[in-house]
Amino acid sequence: MSKGFASSYRIVLLACLVVASFAGLAARLAWLQVYDRDELLEYVEKAHRQIIVETARRGDILDARGNILATSRPLIVLGVDPQSLVPEDEKKWPQLAALIGRPLPEVTRILTTRFQSAAAQARPPEGVGSAGPAPAANPGSLVFNLSVPGIAVAGGQPAPDEAQPPEPPAASADDTVTDDPDSQGNRPIRWAKLSDDVLESTYAEILKLGIRGIYGSRAYRRAYPDNGLASHVIGYVNRDEIPVTGMEAYADFYLRGQAGWVESEKDGRRQELAQFRSREVPASDGYTVKLSIDATVQHIVEEELDFLARKYQPEKATIIVSDPRTGFILALGNYPSFNLNAYNLLPRDAQGALRNIAATDEYEPGSVFKIVATAGALNEGLVTPSTTFDCSLEKIDYDGLVNGVRKVRTLGLPRENVGDHFGRLTVAQIIGRSSNKGAAQLGMLLGEQRFYDYARAFGFGQVTNFPMGGDKEIHGDLAPVDRWDGLTITRMPMGQSVAVTPLQIHQAMGVIASGGVLLRPQVIMQVLDPSGGLVYSFRRTEVRRVISEETARTMRLLLSRVTDEKVGTSDGGTGALAAIPGFDVAGKTGTGNKLEPVTLPSGKTVLRYSDKHHVASFVGFFPAGDPQVAISVIVNDADAHAPAGEITGGFVAAPSFKHIGEQLIPYLDIRPVSGPPLRPALAMEGGTR
Amino acid sequence: MKNSTAHAFVSPMLVYSLVAIGFTGTIGLGTVWTRQQISLVANDNKVLAARIADFDRRCDETTAEIAAAQDPASLQVRNLQWHLGLVPPGDDQVHRVAVDPEMRLASKRNGGLFDDRGVAVTFRVAAQP
Numbered sequence: 001m002s003k004g005f006a007s008s009y010r011i012v013l014l015a016c017l018v019v020a021s022f023a024g025l026a027a028r029l030a031w032l033q034v035y036d037r038d039e040l041l042e043y044v045e046k047a048h049r050q051i052i053v054e055t056a057r058r059g060d061i062l063d064a065r066g067n068i069l070a071t072s073r074p075l076i077v078l079g080v081d082p083q084s085l086v087p088e089d090e091k092k093w094p095q096l097a098a099l100i101g102r103p104l105p106e107v108t109r110i111l112t113t114r115f116q117s118a119a120a121q122a123r124p125p126e127g128v129g130s131a132g133p134a135p136a137a138n139p140g141s142l143v144f145n146l147s148v149p150g151i152a153v154a155g156g157q158p159a160p161d162e163a164q165p166p167e168p169p170a171a172s173a174d175d176t177v178t179d180d181p182d183s184q185g186n187r188p189i190r191w192a193k194l195s196d197d198v199l200e201s202t203y204a205e206i207l208k209l210g211i212r213g214i215y216g217s218r219a220y221r222r223a224y225p226d227n228g229l230a231s232h233v234i235g236y237v238n239r240d241e242i243p244v245t246g247m248e249a250y251a252d253f254y255l256r257g258q259a260g261w262v263e264s265e266k267d268g269r270r271q272e273l274a275q276f277r278s279r280e281v282p283a284s285d286g287y288t289v290k291l292s293i294d295a296t297v298q299h300i301v302e303e304e305l306d307f308l309a310r311k312y313q314p315e316k317a318t319i320i321v322s323d324p325r326t327g328f329i330l331a332l333g334n335y336p337s338f339n340l341n342a343y344n345l346l347p348r349d350a351q352g353a354l355r356n357i358a359a360t361d362e363y364e365p366g367s368v369f370k371i372v373a374t375a376g377a378l379n380e381g382l383v384t385p386s387t388t389f390d391c392s393l394e395k396i397d398y399d400g401l402v403n404g405v406r407k408v409r410t411l412g413l414p415r416e417n418v419g420d421h422f423g424r425l426t427v428a429q430i431i432g433r434s435s436n437k438g439a440a441q442l443g444m445l446l447g448e449q450r451f452y453d454y455a456r457a458f459g460f461g462q463v464t465n466f467p468m469g470g471d472k473e474i475h476g477d478l479a480p481v482d483r484w485d486g487l488t489i490t491r492m493p494m495g496q497s498v499a500v501t502p503l504q505i506h507q508a509m510g511v512i513a514s515g516g517v518l519l520r521p522q523v524i525m526q527v528l529d530p531s532g533g534l535v536y537s538f539r540r541t542e543v544r545r546v547i548s549e550e551t552a553r554t555m556r557l558l559l560s561r562v563t564d565e566k567v568g569t570s571d572g573g574t575g576a577l578a579a580i581p582g583f584d585v586a587g588k589t590g591t592g593n594k595l596e597p598v599t600l601p602s603g604k605t606v607l608r609y610s611d612k613h614h615v616a617s618f619v620g621f622f623p624a625g626d627p628q629v630a631i632s633v634i635v636n637d638a639d640a641h642a643p644a645g646e647i648t649g650g651f652v653a654a655p656s657f658k659h660i661g662e663q664l665i666p667y668l669d670i671r672p673v674s675g676p677p678l679r680p681a682l683a684m685e686g687g688t689r
Numbered sequence: 690m691k692n693s694t695a696h697a698f699v700s701p702m703l704v705y706s707l708v709a710i711g712f713t714g715t716i717g718l719g720t721v722w723t724r725q726q727i728s729l730v731a732n733d734n735k736v737l738a739a740r741i742a743d744f745d746r747r748c749d750e751t752t753a754e755i756a757a758a759q760d761p762a763s764l765q766v767r768n769l770q771w772h773l774g775l776v777p778p779g780d781d782q783v784h785r786v787a788v789d790p791e792m793r794l795a796s797k798r799n800g801g802l803f804d805d806r807g808v809a810v811t812f813r814v815a816a817q818p
Binding site for chain 1: 700702703706710724727728730731732734735743746747749750752753756757759760761762777778782783785
């Protein structure tokens with residue numbers, strides 16, 4: 001056997017060294033595991049596993065032409081950890097204050113407030129980081145530390161630059177986040193909000209200052225580029241990212257997206273150790289919702305509302321524009337309205353502006369409701385356009401129901417509008433000149449039950465299921481026949497004793513424009529995924545057929561007489577100011593007296609029709625032969641600023657219809673209907689002219 | 690020098706131990722190096738993902754600004770500020786073309802090429818003797 005390369009002494013020595021080395025390692029391990037255990041465990045705790053939640057971007061709301069009506073704008077929520085500030089950075093505080101646009105003393109106070117006293121904890125935090133009216137609860141991506149129950153730490157994704165700042169230690173529904181209290185009950189502040197609307201570019205400059213302890217977390221904030229445009233349709237998302245009204249609330253299922261998360265670990269400086277990511281679920285951004293609203297048409301409508309507000313200073317007003325062939329709403333505006341970007345600045349007494357009164361407020365429609373009795377009588381074959389009625393009668397015998405019992409009784413007919421005295425009128429003239437007595441007789445001809453059934457069929461007394469009304473959409477007031485008093489059959493056909501929403505009356509006029517079918521008013525056209533792919537497309541939705549196509553055509557002829565001739569002439573229509581040269585316009589004026597409380601000598605308070613407060617409206621469509629656009633203008637209480645005798649729908653609302661219509665003609669490329677004109681056909685049916 | 694059985698045992702044992710230490714050390718160093726590379730790649734990926742997210746966010750921000758600039762009310766204000774005098778077209782300015790627009794444009798363009806009016810044509814007729 002060979003002697004080998006060394007002596008046994010040396011070999012033993014070497015072996016001892018090797019063994020000693022291992023022994024040293026073992027000792028070191030024991031030292032780390034036993035002696036330094038607590039210190040190292042604390043370090044490990046800091047590098048504990050965490051879940052980083054990635055907030056999904058809320059989808060956009062687009063108009064029919066792809067213009068953005070609501071979008072999610074990225075912003076930085078800037079905060080500070082007062083415990084991490086160093087004195088050398090104090091000279092940079094003025095620059096910081098200038099960049100975030102806050103007074104230096106205020107910023108200094110936030111930066112130097114290092115503890116939240118026990119007394120301060122008992123009341124809502126004030127002063128420290130009170131940057132806005134309400135803090136953001138969802139500032140970008142949240143970080144959940146698994147070692148602490150609940151949400152312990154929150155922050156944004158790290159900045160993309162190389163020098164990543166430590167993730168913000170906290171963000172909550174409050175402006176400050178604190179650590180556990182000390183022995184005196186004071187909690188060290190670990191995060192205080194400096195600003196919640198810092199732009200990316202500004203944040204880059206803030207990072208360049210290199211102030212230790214200043215952290216930003218990325219967040220999305222809902223932005224409405226058009227401010228108040230279509231505010232009641234779009235609705236808004238509050239500061240806590242909770243959708244409150246309008247499309248934001250209705251389509252939240254599509255818009256909100258789904259947050260993603262990453263299970264990972266972090267080091268002692270709270271920086272994520274990306275190599276230890278174990279599970280990763282990417283965030284799914286919300287879908288885009290494309291509306292049928294056209295921003296330009298909406299703008300035209302809102303300009304008209306502004307004009308009406310300036311001229312008449314009404315209590316409220318609504319204008320709705322739709323495509324009667326499909327039921328899709330092109331524009332819906334209300335007065336008063338509000339700015340979606342500043343909804344929280346509305347004074348308390350102006351909160352009513354948040355309501356979409358087109359779906360949530362009811363009014364007595366007045367003469368527009370005459371379309372129900374007329375269309376019903378025509379559809380039942382009880383009358384033709386040339387059938388005449390004596391509209392000079394004061395009373396009339398009627399064989400109808402009273403409290404469920406049929407008997408003949410003499411009913412007083414309603415008065416005509418001020419200044420109107422008619423003799424015998426054809427059905428065409430009753431509509432054209434808006435005779436109350438004529439409408440009452442048409443209603444009586446139908447009978448209570450059939451008239452009620454037609455009113456229901458036209459959509460009155462039930463919700464339209466229009467998305468924007470939300471839970472607050474009302475069904476109006478259409479009492480069943482067994483609750484009618486003796487005069488209801490003479491009053492309801494002229495639009496009294498019934499309450500409707502602007503949307504209902506618009507939908508009812510759409511029945512005539514669409515050829516006799518009640519269409520569901522819709523505002524969502526398409527739902528698109530974040531890459532623009534079509535997810536779902538909404539189509540025309542028929543609720544029911546109300547009248548025959550032939551009756552609808554006849555009604556269009558009759559309603560086109562409303563805008564015929566000049567107001568004031570013996571044979572003129574009440575809505576002549578809505579006439580658009582070159583086009584056949586069909587529509588109906590309405591002037592409903594408002595109910596107001598009156599105290600009787602006995603002290604009892606009752607509701608009486610007011611002669612001083614009215615709701616003026618014009619609801620119509622054009623071209624009458626082939627309706628392409630339906631417009632409803634409803635102005636509530638324009639009396640105070642309307643010239644005497646000009647408080648009717650024909651004077652207040654009809655001009656707005658015309659003004660809007662004239663602007664829509666070139667924009668929507670609406671063309672006059674070629675072919676034989678409507679009126680000679682009407683004359684052949686026995687019109688008086 | 691006298692050889693012993695212990696010496697015969699320790700010598701190869703030492704060699705094997707050193708080889709094993711070297712081998713495991715190499716594996717250990719390789720593992721550390723691999724983990725380091727994984728860490729670097731993971732961090733690079735993270736930074737890249739953050740940069741992509743940042744670009745997306747800046748796109749969103751720019752899109753929002755463009756949308757705000759296209760607000761009809763803002764455009765009207767700029768129209769006034771810059772004295773552009775732009776107004777929506779009135780219906781009297783719109784000329785509706787009922788015929789095929791291509792044919793209409795073609796006839797308008799080529800209308801002058803040929804004289805469409807009637808032209809007097811004279812024929813000389815010679816009487817035969």
